[in-house]
Amino acid sequence: METCIYNVIAFYMLAAVILGSAVMIVAVRNIVHSVLFLAACFISMAGIYLLLDAVYLAIIQVLIYAGAVCIMIIFGIMLIRRADMKESNLFNKQTKLAAGVVAMTLAVYGILAGKTAWTDVTSNVPVPADSLDKIGGLLLSQYVIPFEVAALLLTVALIGAIMLAREVKADGDN
Amino acid sequence: MPFDASSLSLITVEILTAALGLAVLVLGVIAPGRGRYGLAGVTVLGLIGITGVAISNWGANGSLISGMYLVDNYAAFWKITFLVSAALVVLGSMRYVDNLGSTQKEYYGILTLATLGMMVMASAGDFITLYMGLELMTISFVILVCLPSTNPRPVEAGIKYILLAGMSSAVLLYGLSLIYGLTGEIKIYEVARAVASGDVSPALILGTVLLVAGLGFKISAVPFHMWSPDVYEGAPTPITAFLAVGSKAASFALVIRIFIGALPGIWQHWALVVAILSAVTIIVGNLVAIPQDNIKRLLAYSSIAQAGYIMVGLVTATEAGVKGIMFYVFLYIFATVGAFTVAGYFYNKTGSDKIKDYAGLSQRSPLMAAVMLVSMLSMAGIPPLAGFVGKFYLFSTIVSDYLWLAFVGLIMSMVSVYYYLRVALVMYRDEPNDPSPIKLTSPVAITLIVTLVATLFIGISPGPLSEVINSAAHSFFIQ
């Protein structure tokens, strides 16, 4: 366990940023601002992964989430071309009710998760250094079936997205 | 350990399905304008071929990659069920898809890949493969639900489905992560060992709850069922059929794998919860179906009620329970596909889903009316049809210690006869407003006859089917 103080400070700072930006995503009224906060949140999460010695994942997090996903959402928003972005991200009718439910859920989960004595299950074997090629090897040996399924999943998602979003030509050649 | 080629033979069925899916996608692009009808033919033949392959290597038990992917009789049975239902749905919906317009090219491809997703779910040995199969199926269904994207109804159903599915998969993942966190394992049978040995920590309770919620969403158990009536009504009818049949069956395969496979250790915790959920599902499913006037919505609620009956098999977590579930799902498939094909074809011809427009169907097309009646009564559990035997198996598992559930189940299934008979009343008694007979195209006729014969045959002589399922259920428990 990192005993030195820097990690502790780093964790708390990153946690603060993550939670702050998450709250801002929900709270802010303009959809574009919330996407920006989303990007911020993803990046700080990458930091957390570094703390947890998941180097490869941190890189992927930044690349895919912060990069691709946020940009894609921005494109989506632009395509929809709402007149004024100001009022684009409002709360709906059941906000108070939702807040209540979420608070209760959080309370229950907090208690249940908190109560569990995680510590005694923890083993303190250090994480092997060369995680990148180890993960790569595992992906193609141990987890080959999920890997292939993921590939198919992405293909389907790709084709589906195109099918749904493309401009229907006037004549519609059916 | 590295992936050895010899055991490749175990997953031939999956590979073939993937190949078929991709081939159909490619063909769709290459084939000239009119050639598109061939696609349906190719898909159906492909599916039937793969079913043959699946049946042929029935006995080949074994597990790939040290438990990551279990190919046992249990999974084989489920794969055959998915392939049969996929073939029936495609066969029954050929004409329906024609007027879906240009998107028809990718329809069959994605549908086949959805079937692949189900198969992966059925024989997944660990949480990751399980999740990937689930997501592949869900995403492909989301896309299929939104066809034809020019019509607002399916799209509305699509948005609802994807957002709720996304949320439920997040919940499911959270549960999986907690269980992984507690046990340090992601292979189902190792988790079972860990849970059995370790004591019950609150996080495990939380994890189980989240699993119940995530999977409850998929099999449309009551508190989590809200999405299914809207999506069933919005989606195009063949897809609704496939949703009600394929997705629900696959989710049950998964539910058995997780609850009876991974969490038998804490059986006494979740047994009563599942019993109560199943009772509530049966009651709500049947009661809300009574005032419905749209045939697809009525069938949606009745399929929720059927999910309630199937959950009864989970309660005792014994081999008899698993057998009951598999038996009931198998006959449920034929009944639902039959009913939805009739609804789909009727929509195709008359463009309406309202029950009152079904007036005098028995005179316009006796076969459609007969199939609709037989399927509905089988769901209600009227004897000569399969439903009765299925319910007998299911309720005989829980009669000894959850008697109240047996009462709820049986009384509610008799109440369900009320709204089924109301449809029969309209079909048989009223005079049709336009008496022109509805001519059935051959593929639809074949589907209807297959479902009719299957429901009657299983009802009258359930012997052979129950033998097969016995061996399948038995293989589930030996690992």
Add this chain to the structure above:
Amino acid sequence: MLVEFAMHHAWLVPLIPALSFLIIVFLTRPFEKLTAFLSVSFMAISCFFASLAAYGVFNNHELAEHPLVYNFFNWLSIGIPGANELQINLGVQLDPTSAMMLFMVSFVATFIQLYSVGYMKGDPGFSTFFSYVSLFAASMLLLVISSNLLEMFVAWEGVGLCSYLLIGFYSHKISAREAAKKAFVTCRVADFGLLLGILGLVITFGTLDIMELNDKINNFKEYTSYGTLTLLAVLVFIGPIAKSGQFPLHVWLPDAMEGPTPVSALIHAATMVVAGVYLVARMMFLFDAVPAAMNMVAITGGFTALFAALIAITQTEIKRILAYSTVSQLGYMMLALGVGSLTASMFHMWTHAFFKALMFLAAGSVIHAVHTPNVWKMGGIVKKMPVTSWTFVVGGLAISGIPPFAGFWSKDEILVATMNSGHYVLYAMGAFTAFLTAFYMWRLIFLAFYGKEKPENHPHESPWTMCVPLVVLAVGATVGGFFGMPWNNMWAHWIFFGEPHHAGHVAWGAMISSVALAVAGIYLAYRLYLKDTEKVKARQLAEKYQFWYQLSFNKFYIDEIFLWFNHTVVDGSAKLMYLFDIYVVDGIVNGLGGFARLTGDGLRVLQTGSMQNYALVFFLGVLAVTILMAFTGPSAAGLVLGGVM
């Protein structure tokens, strides 16, 4: 030898009319001539057999002690032989009483059928009439010879059915339909009591065979207590109360006059109504063992006699007067049985059959001729219809008890028996009824047959087929009495219960007083109705005792009471039950259905359509499941609670 055959095959007697019924119904329905001939001839054959059997029984005396009993058909056997087993087989029991009844019924029935050939000529339902009458004869004869209480009950109901069909014969008249229904239902009410009695007997004594019952009841101590035996006796007696028109349940008999007159003659005078008396006679040993029941029989009999006579004196229709007189004579017979003298009762039944049948047939001819039953509209018929009138007068003499005629001997026997048995009050009632009988009978005769003719009706003598039976019955009415004259009382030797009647001792006092009463009655009738032609005196008397006159004329309002009871209590509670059924029981069922539909609608509205509501419900579900799982699992509760604290 033929006699032996007749005695040992007595079941042929009822079988022959039954055969004629079947033949008529299925074969000879359309040919009236053939039906009439067939029915009368079959009846004659069965009467011949009956007389042979009666003669056979009459000859050997020991039959009175232990009658000839044999079974001819095993009707029913249920249960484990030995254990609680119900064994019923149809049998014949021939003893003097049943032999006498056998002969009397078949004899009267034959002549009445002959009479009705003429009477019913031209009626569309001619062959149906004859089929009903032969069915009636068959069931009556079966009742007479039956050795088993259940067999008797079956015949009893069969007779009831035939009386229903025959009373309701003119079915196009609403009054006939109502009378028939009234007759059947009243008998049915009584059969309820009889059935209870039979059931009680079969359960306490295990058998329904009359002979076996006789032995078992003689030492009934080991089977049941005295109380239950009285109850059984009373229950059995309820049956005859309706069948023989005793006091409370006599209401149907006068209305039964709606049927054709031969029916009234055959059924409501000679045979059916007597069945009740016959049953009590048959079960004499049961009543004998229970003095309380005997007294009840006697009192009912006496009271009915007086009661009916009081009503008869004011009636205006000829058939109603005769009907009430029948009720009164039946009261006499029951009285005789009540005081323990089987001989007197049977003798009176024998004589009554003749003269009452005669009078009914004669009345029938009169109505046939004059087309109105009202006595006041008739007059001076004796000139135009000599045979009918004279035979009627003979009947009148017999019934009012003028010495040479049959009625005198049998009524006298009864009065003597009542006197000997010490029931003085009943004797007084009996005597006064004798006076009233004479009065109303001769009132009828003077009004109908004598006095001046009414111009509008021109009676004519009825054809020979109707006159011959009248003459034969008249002869019977006169000669019938000689069997039982106190001097050489052949009848007493023949039919008796307990020790034979000590012949030879003649109670002159009772005889003379009864003749005097009869003559006084006739004289009063003469004074009131023949002498002063305008009947002024009669009308004055009627106004003076207006209240009593109305009371008697309206039959003491018993009918109205029954109608009221039937209408309000029975129909009222029926409507109440039906409404209860519709609104409560059905209400609950429909309520449940409605409730299910209501909840269905309620839950349906929850489906608001907005995706986020679904998500909200989803997570509420998750919360509920968490709580459910946390608190219902076996060990989890402690864990979580522990955790939370």
Add this chain to the structure above:
Amino acid sequence: MVTISLTHYVMLSAILFSIGLFGVLAKKNAVSVLICIELMLNAVNINFIAFSKYITPADFMGQIFAIFVITVAAAEVGVGLAIIIAIYRNNLPVDLDEIDWLKW
């Protein structure tokens, strides 16, 4: 709190999950709901990686699971946006409250 233990990460992930959940339940705009679902999935990722570090450091089960979750999340966003565009093109309102034709 001297050292960072597993409980902190679980707490962090739970809070993030709840914020994401609140966003899903409360936001009117479909895109923001999509974003919040992404948040929930990321919360799960934190959980996985934390468990992978603390509980099974030897083999990267958690991390591999996280990788797959990321791929699925990406696919989901893609399809989600496509559907939102399809909704827009069918000139249905993008606000989730108004999309309620399919009901009862």
Add this chain to the structure above:
Amino acid sequence: MSFPVLPVILLAPVAAAVVLLFIPKEEHRLIKSVAALGTFVSLFLTLVIYFNYNQDVGGLQFVTQRDWIKDLGVTLFFAVDGISLPMVLLTNLIGFCAIFASWNISNRPREFFILLLILITGVMGTFIAHDLFIFLLFYEVVVIPIYIMVVIWGSSKRVTKEYAGMKLTIYLLIGSGFLLVGVIALFVKSVGVLGAPDMSFSALAEAGAQLSNFDQIWLFALMLFGFGSLISMWPFHSWSPDGYAGAPTAVSMIHAGVLKKIGGYGLIKIAVVMLPLGAQFWAPWMAVLGIAGVAYAAFGALAQKDLKYVVGYSSVSHMGYVIIAVACLDVIGLNGAVANMFAHGIMAALFFSMIGFLYEKTHTRWMPDMGGLGRQTPKLAAGFMLAALASLGLPGLVTFVPEFTIFVGIFSKYGGLAVIGIAGIIITALYALRAGAHTLFGPPRPEYDHLEDIKGPELVPLVVLGFVLVVGGVLPSLLFDMINSGVVPLHAEISNVLQLGGNL
């Protein structure tokens, strides 16, 4: 007999139904004759086995048995014994007459007769099957054809025919729902007791007897609810008057004539034999409910104005006698119960067929505006009168002796109740005669003058059922010896369990 006679009897009507499928819709006469032929074959064969069933051996005869579902221990077990053979005969008799009673059905006769034949087979199946699963199969297969027939060919007088059909169906199904729970529970417990799963009556009876007293009581309660609702026991009778009034003649004939008897038959052969201690516990309750049914329905019938309702309520009242007879649990009582079921079946069928013809001719069943038909249609009047007299239990007709036997049976065990029951015969006489008299006697109405009497095929119900009515009344031993041979061994089985007091 090696030749499998029972399956032939069972499947003859189905074969006829299949043949009907291929006959064009217009051939009304051909359709009816094929249907009649189908039922005649099974009637003839039933008579054959009725007369060479040797009664001294008793027990199950003409057995055909084949394995059906191994893991539930279900065998296709067709056999007949002293109690079920009369019921099969009753079914065939009424089935045969029902075909002729609906001779002038005009709209869609083909579907009508196909459904009717399926109905007859279903009902017959319950009496032949000696395996609980197959019994349940046939028990519920009957419900849907009845619904469709009521809904299409029914008549809506006081309540619409849809309501009547739906009420009939749902009521009986919920009853059978409870029964199903009871049966499953019994089956599961019997597997525990016997070891191997076996669904045949004898095996389940053996297992049932060994169940604990408490189990037997609540299991019997469930079965009582199921069978009670079918035999229209008092609180669960409200479906039967509406159901019969709504149903077409043939359906109400078969329903009142036979379907109700499945309830009674099931009560005796299944509930009482398999759960004797339960039966002993519930017997007083059944007696009270039975008698309540008798009095209640008799009064109900009295208040009716519609002929079909009168017969509907009267059938509830007669079934009340059966229930109290079963509640005596002794030989005479059970004998009386089975015999009364047979007798009432014949009577109800004749009554409904006559009312059916009357309705076809005068288009009304409302008593106040009928009258004087005796003259215009004598044969119909004779049949009607015969049925009315039979319903009031006139000696000499088949209904008297069973009723008398029941009275003997119940009088010894439930004295007080029996008196009310026997008082019922007065009320029955009242409403039966009122029904008979109001329609047949009284002044003939001019508007009915044109009616022609029933002739040709329409006479068959009157002749056949009338013959059985009279012969059964005059020679009751024909019926009772057969029933006795069935009841005595059954009673022996129950009594030795009751003596043992069952092992708690």
